[in-house]
Amino acid sequence: xxxxxxxxxxxxxxxxxxxxxxxxxxxxxxxxxxxxxxxxxxxxxxxxxxxxxxxxxxxxxxxxxxxxxxxxxxxxxxxxxxxxxxxxxxxxxxxxxxxxxxxxxxxxxxxxxxxxxxxxxxxxxxxxxxxxxxxxxxxxxxxxxxxxxxxxxxxxxxxxxxxxxx
Numbered sequence: 001x002x003x004x005x006x007x008x009x010x011x012x013x014x015x016x017x018x019x020x021x022x023x024x025x026x027x028x029x030x031x032x033x034x035x036x037x038x039x040x041x042x043x044x045x046x047x048x049x050x051x052x053x054x055x056x057x058x059x060x061x062x063x064x065x066x067x068x069x070x071x072x073x074x075x076x077x078x079x080x081x082x083x084x085x086x087x088x089x090x091x092x093x094x095x096x097x098x099x100x101x102x103x104x105x106x107x108x109x110x111x112x113x114x115x116x117x118x119x120x121x122x123x124x125x126x127x128x129x130x131x132x133x134x135x136x137x138x139x140x141x142x143x144x145x146x147x148x149x150x151x152x153x154x155x156x157x158x159x160x161x162x163x164x165x166x
Contacts, residue, residue: 002033004086004110006077006096009042010054015092015117016047022090023052035084039073039099055080069098077103086110091140093117094133101139116145116165120157134158142166 003026005019023034036052040059057076077099081089090113091100097114104112114137124130137143137158143165145151151165 001031001088002035002084002086003088003090004035004037004055004081004084006037006039006089006091006100008038008093008095009040010038010047010049010056011042012046012048015115018115018117019090019092020047020049020052024050027052032088035086037077037080037084039077039096053084055084069102073099074102078106081107081110088113090115094120094123097133097140098136101136104139111142112140113142113144114140116143116150116154118146119150120154124157130157 003023005023007016007019010016019036023036026032027034034052035055036049037055037057039057041056057073057080059070059073081103087110089100089104089110091097092115094117100112100114104110124133137160143154143160145154145165154160155162155165
């Protein structure tokens with residue numbers, strides 16, 4: 001099986017470090033072929049990825065980034081999905097959720113997992129943002145939270161059934 005890990009950038013941050021560790025461990029076990037896909041270019045590419053293949057989509061700040069969704073990045077991600085042909089796509093963090101959901105809409109041969117890494121109630125303040133993310137969440141096959149606290153917060157913010165979020 002092939003797994004593509006969608007990360008924000010190659011900056012050495014928590015979600016990105018975890019994605020590399022997970023992918024590397026799955027590779028070591030010989031269970032899955034893994035790849036990383038970085039949405040945004042960043043001057044700090046300090047994330048050590050070892051031998052893992054990295055697909056850099058080259059997103060940058062601009063009008064679409066400020067609006068929250070860049071159609072060029074969706075298209076580039078779709079192209080990466082067609083080339084890598086993953087069986088599983090793991091979106092690590094909220095910014096990657098919308099891109100995974102949109103690309104998954106066009107590339108349907110992938111199981112999509114969203115890894116909730118933070119406290120949603122801290123940033124999902126508007127009804128518009130909550131409702132939009134609920135639409136994106138409807139496109140994913142599973143949601144995994146990093147802790148019981150973030151799981152309960154996520155369930156409360158998005159009004160999801162308990163069994164939908166691990």
